[in-house]
Amino acid sequence: MLSPELVRAGERTTSVFSDFEAGRKWQSILHAKGWGAPEWPIEHGGTGWDIQQHYIFLEECKLANAPNPVMMGIQMLGPMLIHFGTEAQKQQFLPGIISGDDVWCQGYSEPGSGSDLASLKTTAEQDGDEYVVNGTKIWTSMAHHSNWIFCLVRTGKEVKPQAGISFLLIDMATPGITVAPFTSLDGEVEQCQVFFENVRVPVANLLGEENQGWTVAKYLLEFERGGQHFTIELKKQLSKLHRLMASETNRAKEDPTYAYRVAETEIDVMALEQTELRIKGSLSAGDNPGALSSLVKVSGTELGQRCAELLIEAAGQSAIPWQSEVLSPEYTGETAAPAECVTTMAEYINSRATTIYGGTAEIQRGIIAKHVLGL
Structure with missing residues (x-):
């Protein structure tokens, strides 16, 4: 296969x-x-x-x-x-x-409306059996490859911010949509800004009730935060780390402080795995994971950053060579760095964003404090 x-x-x-x-x-x-x-x-x-x-x-x-x-x-x-x-x-x-015939992207964040998502300004005004959408979305992952986008839009202005938001499903081929891709620090293109200028969307593409999009959005964010499987990737990264440390020329394993950090990270990953499985059990039973999804998001992303830092230290100078073409699956030529290290720097760079997207770590800690700890 x-x-x-x-x-x-x-x-x-x-x-x-x-x-x-x-x-x-x-x-x-x-x-x-x-x-x-x-x-x-x-x-x-x-x-x-x-x-x-x-x-x-x-x-x-x-x-x-x-x-x-x-x-x-x-x-x-x-x-x-x-x-x-x-x-x-x-x-x-x-x-x-x-x-996989249809590829979807998420239209949530806007310039000035990221963590404070309820302040979004993209509007959708009803005109007969259509909405007319105007505004922009940013940090829209894979928008340049997508043929559909699910969007939060403002349909009510005379109510509190959360109460005036609706959830629309929009065909990316609709006239008036422009996609502007960004090149990331690792040289890859994943994020985009999407512009909407008098984009007409059928009312039939409204998901849920009008002005009830905030309810849909919160439910979706819980799937995004708690629906991931952080520990599977983290365990793979730790296995890679041990292979690097086992090399005869690697000196990281001789540092007791470094070895302690590796062991501490492994223990934390084991604990996170149990929490993830609890959430999966909750979801499979039809329950809402609620604030537990925020706990997993914070722990999973911060552990990912710790693993990336440990890998950088273990790789040492082998992480320095930069060959962006090597990241393509079509590339079969030689690499300047050892095979285990060709992705190390790019993984480190990308890991820095994980505590921002999907709700910042600061926002998640606020949710945990309020709904888990009762503070």
Whole structure:
């Protein structure tokens, strides 16, 4: 199932996104096997696996260096459609999501409205059986590859900010949409800014009730924060770290302080894994993980940063050579750095953003303080 090129794409993944074409091809393969959306209900194409079966599947995919499918539709929008969507919306959108034929991006953040998402200014004014959308979204992952976007828009102005927001599903081919990609520090293009100028969207593409989009958005963010599987990737990173430390020329293992930091990180990853499995159990039972998803998001992203820092230190000067072309799964030439280190610097750079997107670590700690600790 996994071709050498797909394996290279998995090995050279430096963020939550693998090479786009490789991820899409892998999603197509999974869909053909009936594994396109394992956590969805069986009636919508899910597998019916229990928590352990699904966790083992994901872990085996990671160990086999499978690329990450583009998951905005599968992991985030799909559950929202199943929970809030009309039957017509489910029939229209779910098949394209699970097959990978439709690629979705998320239109939440705006310039000046990131952590304070309720202050968003993109408007949608109803005109007959359509909304007319004007505004802009930023940090929109994979928008340059997407043919659909799910968006938070302001439909009510005379109410408190959260009460005037709606959730729209927008075809990216609609006239008036412009996408401007950004090049990241690692040389890759993942983020974009999307502009809407008099974009007409059918009212039928409203998910949930008008002015109730904040409810949908919060539910979605809990899937984004708690629906990830941080520990599977963290354990892979720790295995890579031990391989580097086992090298005869590596001196990191001789430093007792460094060894202590590695052991401490491994213990914390084990603890996080148990919390993640508790949340998966809650989700599979139909419960809302609530503030626990914020706890996992903070712990998972900060542990990811710690692993990235440990890898940089273990790699030493081997992390310095920069060959952006090596990150492409098509590249089969020589590398300036050892194979274990070609992605180390890019992974470190990308890890810095993880405590920002999906809700900053500061915002998550505020949620934990209020809803878990009762402060």
